[in-house]
Amino acid sequence: MGEWLIDNWTEVLGFGTGAACVWLAARRNIWTFPLGIANNLVFIVLFFGAALYADLGLQIVYLVLGVMGWLGWSRHRAADDRALIGRMPRQAILPLVAAALAGTAIIAYALHSYTDSTTEIADAATTSVSLVAQYMLNRRWLENWFVWIAVDLAYVGLFLYKGLNITAALYLLFIGLCVWGLRGWMRARRDQTASGSGAAGASLRRLVPAGTTGE
DSSP: OHHHHHHTHHHHHHHHHHHHHHHHHHTTOTTHHHHHHHHHHHHHHHHHHTTOHHHHHHHHHHHHHHHHHHHHHHTSBOTTSSBOOBOOOGGGHHHHHHHHHHHHHHHHHHHHHHSOOSOHHHHHHHHHHHHHHHHHHHTTBTTHHHHHHHHHHHHHHHHHHTTOHHHHHHHHHHHHHHHHHHHHHHHHHHHHHHHTOHHHHHHHHTTSOTTOOOO
């Protein structure tokens, strides 16, 4: 058992931190971001060894997005210190789809031309769509969970193909957590709308120091 843990420490650590990160996001807890940054560092090591270069680059971008999301959520929290939930505006759909398609094409070309990747299209598509999903999560848009569920399904197939069975199992868990998160965010959004506290709560939370949480 000890030897197995040594041989697979990156996947095991990625499993634990990744699951905790998604669980916290589902609970609208701001600590999802610092834990997510720790998870990014683990996966940078893992993906380098598996030659998943686009996903490695994605983790670096996630570090930046994690800091941005951390700051954004700290300024938009309800009275219970959890993030306020918004809906994605319709005018954002086309730009996000275009960004995902353009990102897939650019990343796939770079992987094909400059790396030894054997899964450049799948790697590029999951990378690009994940960036869109993370942007939506940072904006606290309810619909981010639909995108995460779709991309995590794709990741399960990709990781199984690459022989990363533990990570594939992690992403199956992610899908379950995403479904749970979606349901929780939908309830929170209904309560938020019913109470009429969304805008007022956001204004009040701006008065609270950015580093505080209620957990």
